Amino acid sequence: MTTEQxxxxxxxxxxxxxxxxxxxxxxxxxxxxxxxCQEVQVSKNCGSLAEYLEKFELPCQCLQDAEGLREAxxxxxxTASRENVVYTEVRFAPLLSVGLGLNTEQVISSLxxxxxxxxxxxxxxxxxxxxxxxxxxxxxxxxxxxAAREFLGEGVCGADLAGAEASYPMSNFIGLxxxxxxxxMPFTIxxxxxxxxxxxxxxAEAGAKRIGHGIAMAGKPQIRQMCRERQIGIEMCxxxxxxxxxAESMNNYPLREFLDMGLLVSVNTDNRTVSGTSLTEELELVxxxxxxxxxxxxxxxxxxxxxxFAEESVKHKMLKRLTQAF
Numbered sequence: 645m646t647t648e649q650x651x652x653x654x655x656x657x658x659x660x661x662x663x664x665x666x667x668x669x670x671x672x673x674x675x676x677x678x679x680x681c682q683e684v685q686v687s688k689n690c691g692s693l694a695e696y697l698e699k700f701e702l703p704c705q706c707l708q709d710a711e712g713l714r715e716a717x718x719x720x721x722x723t724a725s726r727e728n729v730v731y732t733e734v735r736f737a738p739l740l741s742v743g744l745g746l747n748t749e750q751v752i753s754s755l756x757x758x759x760x761x762x763x764x765x766x767x768x769x770x771x772x773x774x775x776x777x778x779x780x781x782x783x784x785x786x787x788x789x790x791a792a793r794e795f796l797g798e799g800v801c802g803a804d805l806a807g808a809e810a811s812y813p814m815s816n817f818i819g820l821x822x823x824x825x826x827x828x829m830p831f832t833i834x835x836x837x838x839x840x841x842x843x844x845x846x847x848a849e850a851g852a853k854r855i856g857h858g859i860a861m862a863g864k865p866q867i868r869q870m871c872r873e874r875q876i877g878i879e880m881c882x883x884x885x886x887x888x889x890x891a892e893s894m895n896n897y898p899l900r901e902f903l904d905m906g907l908l909v910s911v912n913t914d915n916r917t918v919s920g921t922s923l924t925e926e927l928e929l930v931x932x933x934x935x936x937x938x939x940x941x942x943x944x945x946x947x948x949x950x951x952x953f954a955e956e957s958v959k960h961k962m963l964k965r966l967t968q969a970f
Contacts, residue, residue, distance in 0.1 A: 654962075657913065658732075659914055691889065774802075778808055821852075835858065879912050
């Protein structure tokens with residue numbers, strides 16, 4: 645497909661962080677000052693995930709009050725609509741916005757208001773995935789997720805675990821996600837982004853329906869087989885993975901390996917602004933770098949829809965749009 649065809653194609657995105665995807669226009673307006681791309685966008689010589697995460701400081705400052713959260717939700721869907729993303733699951737960590745007069749419920753409610761306004765104006769279907777952060781205490785993460793659980797089916801669709809994976813392995817969070825499973829909240833987990841494949845195994849055993857990134861299971865057929873048998877979605881983010889050095893280059897990027905194994909792979913942006921990317925560019929990259937065919941571009945969208953946490957009515961609506969486009 646050409647760039648224009650990819651842009652017009654109805655697309656589904658499952659792995660995209662709110663704070664890493666705020667437009668420069670919004671950031672500058674909210675902060676009331678000029679902000680350079682270098683301050684919020686990772687450089688080409690980024691050396692690690694830890695370095696990558698440093699770029700979130702300014703965007704997070706925009707999400708500290710109800711108005712900022714509402715406007716951020718609207719801004720996010722406006723950006724997504726410009727390249728015909730028809731359904732997205734936006735991730736954010738409520739505890740990073742709690743403090744200045746807002747509790748968890750107010751933080752989530754404020755974001756949902758903005759997203760609802762964005763859906764009205766731009767026609768993009770959405771859900772929110774609330775992220776537990778690896779550097780927060782299990783107690784604080786659980787209380788946040790219990791609060792988020794009250795919004796399940798009303799704009800929130802699931803939970804996630806995000807942050808510095810190398811410093812905080814999945815083994816630290818088994819108990820937390822046992823509790824999340826008990827309260828009936830679906831979840832995806834960032835795992836295998838930093839080279840530790842065991843994190844993927846533990847995330848799957850904990851009950852994760854999807855894995856964020858999963859790069860570390862390249863060359864490990866038993867783990868890939870486990871993911872295929874359990875129908876676990878694999879949310880891949882090529883540009884981000886190259887920037888954080890999860891993958892050295894597109895020459896050894898494992899998307900082709902995962903697709904050939906029959907895994908439910910989707911392609912995502914991770915952080916549109918921090919990575920300086922779009923879903924159209926990500927799809928274009930895997931076409932050129934992994935030999936992904938036009939039919940496999942369509943397969944990636946069907947995989948995303950199949951593994952989405954959306955209600956069946958929304959999935960049916962999206963399937964109809966994909967079918968008409970294909």
